[in-house]
Amino acid sequence: MAAVTRHPLPQVKVQEQADLVQGGGKLLQTLDSYIHDHCNAVIHLVGREGGQPLKPDEVRWLLDTYGDFAERFPWLAPALHASPPTLTYTQMEAWLALYHRKRCHLYQPSTWDQNPLPAGHLQQRHWEWLKKLGEHRGTFDDGQHLCRRVLRDLHNLWPGEIPQHCPLSLPYASLGTLFKGRKAFLQQLHTSLTKATGKATAVVGKTVHGLGGVGKTRLAVEYAWQHRDEYSAVLFVTADSPTNLQRNLAELSGPLVLNLPERESPEEAVQMAAALRWLNTHPGWLLILDNVDTEEAASYAEDLLTRLQGGQVLITSRLARWGDQVEPLELDVLEEDAAAALLLERTAPQNGGRGRKPLPDDDQHAVALARELDGLALALEQAGAYIAAQRISLADYLRRWQAHDQQVQTWYRAREMKYPRSVAVTWQTTLEQLGPGEVALLNILAWFAPEPIPLFALGLPCTAVHFDPEENLQDAKVAEKIAALWREAAARLWNAEPPAGSAGNGERADSPAQAGQAALREALATLADYCMIRWEVAADTVTVHRVVQEILRSRQPQPTCWLSLALRLVGEAQQLAGHPQDVRTWPRWEPLRAHIAFAATAAGQSDIAAPTATLLNNLAQLLHAKALFTEAEPLCRRALAIEEAAYGPDHPTVATGLNNLAELLRVTHRLTEAEPLFRRMAAIYYRSQQTTGHAHPHMQPSLENYRHLLHASGVPPDDIEQRLQTAMQTPGPLEPITPEIERLLGPTQPVPAVLAALDEPYRREHKPAVWFLPLTEPIAPHLEALLGPSQIGLPLDQPVASHLEKLLGPAPSTQDVLNALDRQYREQGKPPVWFLPLGEPISPHLHELLGPIKETKQA
Template sequence: MSPLPPFPPLHLPPGGRNPNFTGREPMLARLGAQLGRAQGTVVVSQAITGLGGVGKTQLAMEYIYRQQADPQTAYDLVWWLRADTVVNLAADMAALAVAVGAMSAENPDQQAALNAARRWLAQTDKRWLLLADNADDLPPRALNHYLPTGGKGHILITSRNPNWGGLVGQDAILPLDTFTRAEAIRFLQVRSRQFIAIFEGDKSPPTNREEEAEIGKLAELLGDFPLALEQAAAFMEARQMGCAAYRRLYETKRQEVWRRATPPDRYHATITTTWQMAFEQIQKRPGAVELLNLCCFLAPENIPLALFETSDFFEKSDVFTASAVSLADPLALADAVAALRRYSLVAREGESLRLHRLVQTVARDRMPPELARQWAEIAIEAIIQVLPDWTRLHEWEDGPVIVAHMVAAADLATEQGIETERLAFLCNWTGFYLKFRAEYEKARPYLERALAIHEKALGPDHPDTATSLNNLGYLLRAMGDLAAARPYLERALAIHEKALGPDHPHTATSLNNLALLLRAMGDLAA
C-alpha cells in the first residue's frame, strides 16, 4: 500500500461553485433534512431526479458547498463520480482509492482499486459523501456493484430516471422541476448584466417594475426551464439585447424551427429553439461550429484541448471549412472556444472543455443523418491520433481521461450505424485498454463489436479479423472462461498461418496465445 497522501477533502466537477445559483431553498432544505437525519454505519442515499437541464447537478453542488462552509456539517471527504457509464464510474472510484492511499497509482488493476475504495469507505471513521452524477442510463441496482453499502457516509445521486425507489426508498427521491416564476425572474436578473436590478442579500426588489414584468414574460415564454434561461441570458449579453427584443426573436425562431414538424412537448421545443438561436450566431465565427459538432461526439466532460492540436484529421474530412483546419493553431482554437463560451454552449476549465449533455443531444438531433455520421467518424479519428503505442500503456498518463472519450466515440458511432475499420480499430483499442485495467466485463462488448465489424467488412479469413479473434480470446482467457477462449484462438492461428505463413510474427503471437491457453487448461499434449 502506498504512503497516505494529503487527504483530499473536496473533489467536485471542474468549474467550482456556480455564482449565479438562484432559489431552490425548499429543495436544499429537504436534502439537508434527509441526509442530516442519519447516523451510524448505514449509508443513506438520496436521488435528485428530473429532466435534463433543470439543474440537478447544480442543486447537488450548492448543497455540498453549503455543507462544507459549516464545520458542524462539513464532510471529511466529498467525491464526485461520473455515473453516466460504468467505465467512468469505476474509474472515478478507482481514483478515490488512490487518493486516500488505499491503492497504489502504479497498479493498473481497476477492479482491485474499486474494491479497495469500497472497503475503505465502509471501514473509515471519516464522514464522506459520494456524488453519483448523471446516472441516467445506469440501472439503479447496478450501483450496488460500485458503491459501498456500509460506512459513515451519504450517497447523492442525480438522474433523469425517476425510478430510484427500490434503491434509496420513495421518500428519498427528490423530484426537481423547473424554476418557480419568481426564481426564474431572479435568475435572469442575477445572471444578465443587461438588467438594472441589483440584489443585496435577501432583500432585492427590482428597481423597475416594468423591467420585472418584461423579464417575467420571457421566463413564461421559456417555460421557466433553467438551461433555456441560461442560454437566453448568454445570448442577450453577447448581443447586447434586452428582454423584449429577445422575446420577439425567440418567437420568430421557434416558428421557423418547428414549421415542418410538431415538437414532442414544450420542453423540447424550448431547449431546441434557444440552442438554434445560439448556433446561428456561432456560425459567424471561424471554426466554432466545427469544434462544437466534434465535441458532441465525445464525452461531455474533460475534453482535452490537446485533441485539436493536430490538423491531420481535420484535413482528411471534407466537412471542415478552411478556417476550421486552422483550429490546430492555438489562437484560432482559443477564438472558437471563446465564441462557444459567449453563448453558453461550452465551459472552459483549464485546458479542457465541458458541455451540457442536453446541448450535445440537441446538436446531434439537429444534424442530418449523413452529417452526423461524418462527425462521428471525425471523433474516432480525433481519438485515434492521441493513442500511444500498445506497449506503452503503463506510461500513458492521459489514459484515464481519454478512455471516457474512447467509449463515447465508439458508442455514438455505433448508434449512427457506422461499421468501418477505423471504428473496429477504436473498439479493439478500447477493449484492450479496459482489459489492461482488469475491467474484463466492460472490455468484452468492445472486442466483440470489433470482431463483428471485421468479419462483416473484411471477411472471416482476413488477418485483421484474426487480430480481433486473438484479442477476444485473450480476454476470455483472462476472465477464466478457457473453454470459450479456445475456438477464438484456434481460428486466429489458422487464419494467420494461411494468410501470412508459419514464420510471420503475427502467426507466432497467435501460436503463443493458444499454447498459453492450452497449458492453463492442462492440455499439454495438444
C-alpha cells in the first residue's frame, strides 16, 4: 500500500498493519480496535504469502469477546480451533472488517489464475472463503495499477480529495469493432504503462511513435476508452508545439473538463498552473500528449514530465528518439488480414444506399487494396470513407489509386474520417522539418521499389555482401560517386550548401568517400528518427512505405529529374554488383532485383532510354542465368524496343539486345523464333564493321551463339559458316546518325566537329566509331581530353541531356558540358540548359562556351 500512502491526500489517513503500535503485545486486539473505531474501509491484498499465524491466546480472546464470530463465519471454525491456528493476522484484517461491517475491498494479483496456489494452501483457501461473501473484488498488475483502482473504488470516502466523476476529454468516440489488428499492441502498451516503477508519485512516460498516418492517435484514444475506468481522469491535449501544448493544458481548467476556479482568469499561465496543480493533487490520471512531432515540442513535453506526479503520460509522436524518462514503443502498420477486414466493414452497404457497390469478389479486392495501401491506417480510413461516400466498389477505388488519381489521394472529410488531414498532406509537416539532404534522399528513394533497399546501393557499408568502402578502393570510388550525386542534387534543387562530413574546424577530416558516407548515414538516421523510413540495422537495409513513395512521386514538381537520379543510383549499384551471369555476384544482385525492375519500368513509361535499356538487359541476364526464363523474356523485349526507338534499327547496341533475346529463345527451344533475330544481329554487326573498319567487341560471342542455334537446328557443320556469311551480308541501309544529331542539337558547330575529332583516336585504339558506341563503352576519357578536365558531376534530366547522353554515351564529360553551360546560363539569368525545349538547339551555346573547334572531316 505504499503507492497509496505516498499520494498527497491531506485529509486521508492510510494505516498499515506494520505501523500499528501493539498494546501489551496483543496485535489482534490492536487491529480490532483500529478497524472498529477509526477505519472507514479496509483494503485487503491477497498474495501468495499470508503472514504470521495467530497465537492461540489471541484466538481465545477473539472468541470470548465476540461470541457470534464463529457463528457468522462458520467456515473459519476449523482454522480457529486448530492447534496451532491456521489463520494469520493479515487474513484477520479482512474478517474483522467484515464482522464490524466496514467496507472491505479485496484485491489479488492479475496473474493469480494463470499460476494458482494448491487447493489446500492457506491463501488459496482464504480467497475462496472471501469470494463466497460477494464483497468487492478486483485484480491489479502492480503498485501503480493498484493505486488507480483503490482511488477509483473509494473515491466517495474523500469527496474533497477525489472528484466523484471521472473527467473525460477525448477528441473522438471509440471506433468499436472498426478498431482492428491492435489487440497485442494495446496489451503491450497497458503492460508498459502499468509495470511497477517503485515510485507511486513518478510519472510513467510512454511514447507511441511511428510513421505519420499509421494510427498513433487513434490507438491512444482507443486505449483511453478501453481503460477509462482505471483512471481518475482521462485527458487529451494536442502538443504539436510548445505554444499549443501550453494553451491546451490551460484549457483543461475549463468548465467542460476540470472546471477549476482559475478558468475565469484571463491569464493562460494561471490556468495552466491550475491544471498542473490539479494533476499533482489528484493521482491516478492518464494524460495523452498528441502529435509531439517536432524537436521543440518533444523537448517541452519531456520538461513537463519533470513537473508532474501521480499519473501516466502517453505521447504520440513521429519521433523515435527520446530521453531516459520516456519509453518509446513503435507502432507498425496493420497486418493484411486486419486491413482487409477493416475495409469490408467500413464500406459495408447500409440502409439508405450508403456504402460500397457490392461485387461477388469483394473479399479478394479488399485484400488487394489492403496490400496496395500496405496497412497504413490513414490510407485505409480514407479509402473506406471515400468508397462509402461515393458508392463505388473496392475494385474501382483500387484502379483509381493505382492510376495515381489525385482525387482519391487528396480527398478529405473531417467529420467522416475523424482524422485531421488527408493522406496526401499528412507528411508535409515532417518534410518541412527536414533539411535539403534528407528531402533529396527521400525523393530519390521514392523511385525505388517498396522493398528493403540494401545499404550498399546507397554507398554505405553492408556486411551481408562484403561491401566496405573503408577497406576496398573500388567500393570507396562507388561510394563517393553515390554521395556526390546525392549532395549535388540537394544543393542544386534547394540552392543550399551540399551536405558533407567535416571536422569541427571546418576542414575535411575524412576522405571524400568517408565524408560522403558519414553525411548519407546522418541523413538516413534523421529520416529514421522521423519515422519516414524503417532502418533494419541487422539486415543493413532501409525501407520506405509504399504509400509514402506514391504520394512523394505524385507531388514532386520535377518527377523525371528524381527518377533520373534514382536510375543513376541504381546503375551505380548494378555496376558494383558485378556481371549478372557470375553466380558469385548474386548475393549483391538479389536485393537489387525489385528496385531495378521498378525504376526501369517507371523510366520506360517516361521515355527515358538511358540507362533504362541497360538496366533491363542486365536484369534479364541475371534471370536468364537463374533459369527464370519467363521473367527474363519480357525484360529482354522491353530493352530491345527501347534501344530500337533510341538508336534506330541498325545500331550495334540494338544488335546486342537482339542477341540477348535470341539466346533466351534458343535455350528455351524456340529455335524458329530465335533464328531471324540472330540473322538480323549478324547483319548489324557486319555493317558496323564495314563502316568503322573494326569488329564490335560483342560480335564474335554473339556469332558463336548463332552457330549453336544453327547446329541445334540441324544445319550441317560445313554449311554453318556459309549461313553466317549470308546472314551478315544481308542488304539493308544503315540509318545515318548525323541527321539525328542535327535534329536534336542543331546543325551548327561544334557538335559535328566534336564527333569527328573523336573518331580518329577511336580508330587508332581499334574501337568502333564514336557514333556506334554502345552505352557500356563511355567516351569520357576522349571527350575530356578534347574539352578539358571534368568539373563536377550533376544529374541529367529530360529532354536535352538524355539525348546528348544517348549520342555521346553515359559519360561524366557530358555532364561537364552541361554543368559549364548551366553556370553560364545562371549568370545570364537563363533557365538551366537541361530544361531547354528541343526546338532550341544547344549547339550555338556549346560553340560560345567552348570556342571554335577546327572542323575535321568525318571518316
